[in-house]
Amino acid sequence: MAPMMDWTDRHCRYFHRLLAPDARLYTEMVVVDAVLRGDRQRLLAYDPAEHPVALQLGGADPARLATAARIAADEGYDEINLNVGCPSDRVQSGRFGACLMAEPALVADCVAAMRAAAVHVPVTVKTRLGIDDQDNYEVLAGLVGQVRDAGCQIFVVHARKAWLSGLSPKQNREVPPLDYPRVHRLKRDFPELTVILNGGIRDIETAQAELAHVDGVMLGRQAYEAPYSLIDFQHALIGGDCRHPPTRDDIVLAMADYAERVCSEPAGPRLWAIARHMLGLYAGQPGARQWRRYLSEACRDRDAGPEVLRRSIALVARAA
Numbered sequence: 001m002a003p004m005m006d007w008t009d010r011h012c013r014y015f016h017r018l019l020a021p022d023a024r025l026y027t028e029m030v031v032v033d034a035v036l037r038g039d040r041q042r043l044l045a046y047d048p049a050e051h052p053v054a055l056q057l058g059g060a061d062p063a064r065l066a067t068a069a070r071i072a073a074d075e076g077y078d079e080i081n082l083n084v085g086c087p088s089d090r091v092q093s094g095r096f097g098a099c100l101m102a103e104p105a106l107v108a109d110c111v112a113a114m115r116a117a118a119v120h121v122p123v124t125v126k127t128r129l130g131i132d133d134q135d136n137y138e139v140l141a142g143l144v145g146q147v148r149d150a151g152c153q154i155f156v157v158h159a160r161k162a163w164l165s166g167l168s169p170k171q172n173r174e175v176p177p178l179d180y181p182r183v184h185r186l187k188r189d190f191p192e193l194t195v196i197l198n199g200g201i202r203d204i205e206t207a208q209a210e211l212a213h214v215d216g217v218m219l220g221r222q223a224y225e226a227p228y229s230l231i232d233f234q235h236a237l238i239g240g241d242c243r244h245p246p247t248r249d250d251i252v253l254a255m256a257d258y259a260e261r262v263c264s265e266p267a268g269p270r271l272w273a274i275a276r277h278m279l280g281l282y283a284g285q286p287g288a289r290q291w292r293r294y295l296s297e298a299c300r301d302r303d304a305g306p307e308v309l310r311r312s313i314a315l316v317a318r319a320a
């Protein structure tokens, strides 16, 4: 599951874990200075059920990234991923994210420093096909080669280039077009590396077709917008015991139990911080609209507790 700012926080990841027991979950990007100077406990906390879980870091300073990587390893993260793909202005002003694609030697230094600091945890890179006009295959292969030499074995490639000016990050997730064959070529040229393809995967057929060319696929918006489809992705791509998949209602009840637990912790979240990730649970089902409306209204209430979630089940059943 892809790292997504404002979306894949710990509550979202717990929810996704219920739906896809074996998928690898990524945090939102956490800027390195926030790890070093911010409220570390709040930023890095996660539930043990989230394993395997990867922390994505944003930064470009090898020493600071190394310190943050050591902290993440001590916190028990299963992977530390460096963001070399985010095109936002805020990220560019910090000279990290996608603009790092133009500085492969610096990315290699960052990865080497992170690996030295967090020796038992894989350090991976998520990147794009290129940036702006530097989008020929050689730029990508050059970056991957240098970063591999620094010890990175796993590359996630969002299969479109980043456009650093003139497009918002949101637009830059739709244009320019995806180019899967370029990611296939990368895997052919670096067969020893684990190459994960990301971008535009909406259905199992596409995912399965891509797995003939690459080692894995990463889902972003599909997972968030239609989370129940994760059950089918888990079944088709990973397997496991799928004889009795949880129903949507089972998931709601499990999330109500989760909310009961975490909302009552000191400085625990409000129900809405959890429920907002569940809006798509009934996508495509009868009652989906009523569910969204109910959730948006009832769970936003300051005093809403887990029983509000439990009550939603009867409401969807009536609407269906």
Ligand SMILES: Cc1cc2nc3c(=O)[nH]c(=O)nc-3n(C[C@H](O)[C@H](O)[C@H](O)COP(=O)(O)O)c2cc1C
Pocket: 002, 003, 004, 005, 006, 007, 028, 029, 056, 083, 085, 086, 126, 158, 173, 198, 199, 200, 201, 218, 219, 220, 221, 222
């Ligand atoms: C709301 C949102 C936030 C995102 N935040 C991040 C991020 O923090 N780090 C990152 O590497 N990519 C981020 N992305 C990009 C996704 O990880 C992914 O590469 C992109 O959405 C393409 O995959 P998809 O077509 O399956 O959604 C974000 C995407 C979305 C929709």
